Amino acid sequence: MASAKAIQLSKDIDVARCNGNWAVIPELARRYKKYYSEGTVLEQTVLAEINLIQLINSARSSSTPNYRMDDPYHISMEDRLDPNLVKPIQSQLLAAIQLADPTDVNATQKEFAKVVLARSHFECGEYDKAVSIIAQLQFEKEHVSQGYGFVLFLQARAIKAIAYELTGNEEDAVQTYQGVGSLISENASVKNKSLVEWSEESLYRATLLGLKKESFVSTSSLLEFMRQYQKITIGQPTIWRMHKRMTITRHSLQYVSLIYRQGKYCLPVMNVPTTMTDDGEVDPQLHRHMFIIEQSQLHTIYEKMLYLDVPLPKAGQVNQRVLDFVDQFASDFDLIGASAHDLRGFVEALDRASQRTFNSPLITRHLFHALVRLGEFEEAEHALQAYLYLVGLVSHGWKETHRDGQALATDKTGLNMPVPVARPDISTDELDQTLPERRESIVGDISTIKSNEKEEIADTLHVLVGAIRMYCNDLCRGVDAVEMAEIAKELLQKQTKKERMSTLLDIGAEVYRAVGVAYGLLGYQTFDPELRPFYHEKALRYLKHSAELNSDSWEIYYQLALQQADMHAIRQAVQSITVAIQRNPSHITLWHLLTLLISCPAQGDYRQALKTCEMGLQQAPESMDDDYVDAEQHMMYQMTRTLLLQALHGPEAALESSETLFASYRKIAMPDISVSIQSDSAYGGAHHGMIISGSLGNLSELQTARRGRSASSSMVHNPSSADIITSTSTGHLGSRSHDNVYVSGSDTQLLTAGRARSTSNLTTNPSPLGSGAAGNQLLTVPDEDGKSQLQQQQQQQQQQQQQHHHHHPHIHGLHIFGSKGSSSRSKLPHDNSIYSTASAPMTSRGNLSNQSLPTSPYDVKSIAGNSVASLQSLSPSVLSIQSILQPSNVPSKPSTRTVLRKKRSDRILSDLWLLTAHVFMKLGKLDEARKAVEEAENVDWITNPQVWCVLGQLLQRDGDLEQAQAAFQKALAIDPHDVNCRLWLAKSHLAQQSQEMAEGILDIMTKSNGWDCAEAWFHLGEIYKNTDRLDRTKACLFYALELESTTPVQPFSVLTRFI
Structure with a gap:
């Protein structure tokens, strides 16, 4: 029986063989034989194995296969050894195997020696002999479940699989490779050097073999080969077998992308229960999320190795491998x-590629x-x-x-x-x-x-x-x-x-x-x-x-x-x-x-148009999955509906419909650019001081019963601007988060789950525009009595900053209502955070970017000297990962699209208030119309000339033609080419009997962008008529009539120009 010393030495030999520390093994074998006389089999086996490995290293030191060009139909193989050189080693092994052993003490060691013997034939290219030896092996499970015994057992299967492959027996090779994969999965925690080397070689060839057309490998098995390969190799230094790893990763990227597009993607083995649909199927969103993680991390791994391998370019040099990587990455980015x-991470990846x-x-x-x-x-x-x-x-x-x-x-x-x-x-x-x-x-x-x-x-x-x-x-x-x-x-x-x-x-x-x-x-x-x-x-x-x-x-x-x-x-x-x-x-x-x-x-007629509008809203209902452009178009469609209702049923019907307009506006409201994206209110709507059914509804004849209601009682059901701002910041207001990312029509279905949207807020919390604001309540305009205490406090704070308010350089001091307009303008709090769309709150159907997804097909840990992103294991706790799409620089200012959408959002809200003002004017409620204009001015006083134009109309209704004309001039200071403003200015001159001025304005207008304004041609024709220019009169009036018959209720310019 072996002594304790001999047992310890055998363990040391086992560990050295596992770690590939062959230099220390001869001395350990000598000492082992010294303390255990019956240990000849093990001694001779390890000495023969050392000689074989030294022979392999010596013979292959001068040549290395070109693994870069490997594909499923050409898998490189290292040069085979000269059989004559290996014969002494084989004789040594046969002698050890044939040693007399009456008590079978060395039976297991002899089986292990047979594996080494099989390897010697394998390295010589004698594949049939190697398979024959392996087929006769007999092991007890406990002898090959750990240590170098497990390595030899895996080695035997790997040799058998590769030998089958190289002799053309691909079906048996696939089955054997799958057995190797099962062994690796069952012992995933074992990561010694010898095991990793044989696992990598087996999975490398198995993966490429599975990529052949008409392969015997199923999609799920091939994906498992690819995933196991990454798990095995990710723990090694980046340059370790780098060309082989790049080959597998490149083919994996192409294959995973292909099968996902074909709908054949298979989930990795989960350590946690998977989400099931009502039909018992796996949640398709889980497929998408897992694909995003897997593909983005494969790109991360490949990029790191690629840039270590390719040289810096010279003038005119094309690094084709970099271009292929970028093309593949760009194609996959449409999916992930x-x-x-x-997108910012993608742009940074392109910048890195441009350097190569x-x-x-x-x-x-x-x-x-x-x-x-x-x-x-x-x-x-x-x-x-x-x-x-x-x-x-x-x-x-x-x-x-x-x-x-x-x-x-x-x-x-x-x-x-x-x-x-x-x-x-x-x-x-x-x-x-x-x-x-x-x-x-x-x-x-x-x-x-x-x-x-x-x-x-x-x-x-x-x-x-x-x-x-x-x-x-x-x-x-x-x-x-x-x-x-x-x-x-x-x-x-x-x-x-x-x-x-x-x-x-x-x-x-x-x-x-x-x-x-x-x-x-x-x-x-x-x-x-x-x-x-x-x-x-x-x-x-x-x-x-x-x-x-x-x-x-x-x-x-x-x-x-x-x-x-x-x-x-x-x-x-x-x-x-x-x-x-x-x-x-x-x-x-x-x-x-x-x-x-x-x-x-x-x-x-308008009645038929309204029916068509209702049909359109039924056929294309608003959806939570709409992007910003669709939501804006729904908003404009609702505005058209309101105008049709006003034309058919009068201003009261339009006033009722306006409530729906303001509710729809919440979905396209953009935050103030100065507001931090980090706050919960960053994507909320109603940040402009929008008042819905405010306390001054008593000014409408339809709500005279509410005349005596106090501001505090009306606030119970009718939130003011400050209330809406507060509810926005606390998540009580339905909101839409705007990535401000363009999504083409072909990508809409792919990226449905990719848009950040607080759907839970929109569906579970009652909207301030809901039942409390329904029924007979109509949209009204607030005044000072209706402002909440919070709003008054905000005014006091903002009055201190009023002198620093920046005005449009060309219309300095053009506020309609003096300091009141700016002081009552509601603002969200400022901070020093950087404006970005990246930190939108996540919801059950929110925007799951690659940095926030929950699971990973690979168990990858951060390794010193190998800074490939760590990938999460499938566990309930989500670990942060460093993905290729993780940007290193956060922008200090919003994108141009964000700025433009903010301006457009403000213009729409301002136009809504102006539409309300028009309705009140038709009802004869000029005071409320004036307050609506003030609300419009609070929102967009710099770029919307219609604010001044509507004010001019109000002043003209009051008979103050001089002030009205001044308002129209101020409107044209904002936009000199605005058709409506120029028309009203001309009409004001006509009201003052200044036909020459009006004619000049109308003549220039009809020759430029007001060419299709029927009213302009009509007034120009009237001027010609009053000045006895009958030929021109007839032409203008007929043209005005023609234009009037082809003029819609709202200009065609509200539609998307290029769909």
Whole structure:
């Protein structure tokens, strides 16, 4: 029986073999044999194993397989040993195995020696002999459940699986690999060096074998191989077998993405119960969340190894592996990225990739798309210019010279812009000839790209279409949109007809649609009476051509209908929008356009339009999954409904409907930019001091019974501005969190779960606009008696800051109601926190960005010297992870989209109050109308000229024509091109019998952006009539009549320009 000393030495040998510490084993074997005379088998086995390993290391030291190029059909294998060199080792092992052992003391050690012998044949390429030896092995379970015995047992199975694979027996190889995987899973806590090496080799080959077409490996088994591989290798230094790990990770990224898109994704083995649906199925959101974690962390692992492996680029050098990684990452980001937080991380990942490439158009292209989605339009424009230059579409001088020309258009800020020169289309015949010299092409020869990369034409066209969309929808710059449209059109037309009618057919239709939309916007913004019809005709022609290329696209028919509506071709527009609704009956904007078209006297009447509006609201109901754009369109649709109710049933009906409008506004309300996103109120609505059914309802005839009610009693059921602000900050107000991230139509279904939204607040808490404000209560306007104590305290605090209030530089001191307007303007508290959308509160259906998801398919821990992100285990406690999408820099200011949406949100609320003021004016309640105007001024006193315009109308109703005229002038100081303000100014001059001034205003107005204002033409005709210019009178009045018959209840400009 072995002594205690011998037993300890055998344990030391076991540990040394597990850890691969072969240098100490000869001495340990000698001492073991000294203290245990019957230990010859173990001694000879370990000595033979050491010799075998030394021979392997010596023979393979000069050559290393190129694992970078491995794929399922070519798996590299290390050079096999010369059998003659191994024979002495095999003889040594056979001698040990054949030693006499009457008591079977060494039976287990002999089996272990057979494994080493099998390995010696395996390393020589004698696979059949190795399999034959392994097939005869017999082990007791307790002998191979731990230590080096387990390693040898796993080694035997691995050798058997690889031998089957290399001899063409793939089915048996797969079964054996699955057995190896089971062993690894059952002993996941064992991570010694020898085990990791054999596990890695087995799982490497098993994964690549499973990726073959017609493979015997199931999807779930292949995913398990991939996950086990990452678990085994993540604990090693980054450079350990790095090329093999990169190969597996790269193929894993592609495969996991593919099967998720196909709906075949399988969840990893869970340590916690999974969420089930009512049908007994696994919650699909769990699949999405697990996929997001798995894929983002695979990208994290791969990026770290990639940048250790690829060199820094030289001029003109293309690091193709980096570009492939970026392309894969960008493709996956459409599935895994949902929040602004993720997008910022994605942009940083692109910046890191750009440091490993040289002026890459591909990276710049993805950067442009990401910045547009993020709403950083200024940066997106820089990326766009860089991309166009890299692909050879513009020159260095283009940016400075393309603005040369006559400034005949205005953008939304009132800035005059030079219009681009329209270029003739390239015919198919021209493509077969040299382009004539008269035509200086915008688009250079695509073969002279300023980068060694060759961008696909379709990818470049997608960038240009995205740029047109940005300029049309977000920046409202028709000139720049047309510049991009001309480049896109010419690039498309320079391709062969075969390409345009095959691979470029779909994107070609998109290009012509974008060109049409761009010219339509430019026609809307130009004030030159000769260019305007030219632009509109071009827009219509390109949109019709787009419909010919793709007659199944509802978006094209919407754009066609909107263009026809802008051109007052109402009947044709109705036909086009009907086709669009047939293609997609659930889109709110389509129904809104149809409603506006039917509201035109030439097409129908208000009653029919109201029926259409109600039908549209039923077919496209508001959903909690709507993004900001959809919610805003629902808001505008409700406003159209209110105007129709007013036209049909009078101002009382409109007043009742206004309550719904203010309730809907909560869903698009944007926080003050200075407000910290960290506070719970950051995404709340009603931050503007919005009063719903306030204490002064006694001023309405419909609520005379409430005249004696005190402010305190009315506050019980009717919250004031301060109440709403307070409830917002405490989570009592339904709110929508705005990532301000653009989501394309094709991504909507994928990213439904990715939008941060406090649905619980909207569904479980009673809204201040709910039952308490329903029934016969109508919207009224507050005055000082109705303000709560909190509101008065806020006024006192703000009066101290009043002298520091910043005014618009061009209209300093233009407050309608003096200091009261600014002092009563409700503000959310300021702090020094940074404005970001990343920390929106999470809800049951909130925005689960990659940093907040609960589980992970890999058990990865933070390892010193290997800073790959730690991945959580499947446990109830959620650990923080460092993902590739975790941005290192938090922005110090909001995105451009956030600023623009804030302005648009304020304008909408201001317009709601002005609509209410109009209703009160129709009811003859001028005091309440004045208070409504004051509320509108509190919200948007800098950029909304209609505030002053409505005040001027009030003053004109009071007979104060001089002050009314001053108000109209102040409105035009805000926006000199506002049609409504110029019309009312002209009417005020007419009221003062100053026909010359009125004529001048109306003449300029009708020649510019007021060309389709029927009332302006009517008054101009009346002036001509009074001055005996009958020919002009007749023309103006007939044109006014024609325009009146095609004018909707609300302008078509409230609709989305580029859908």
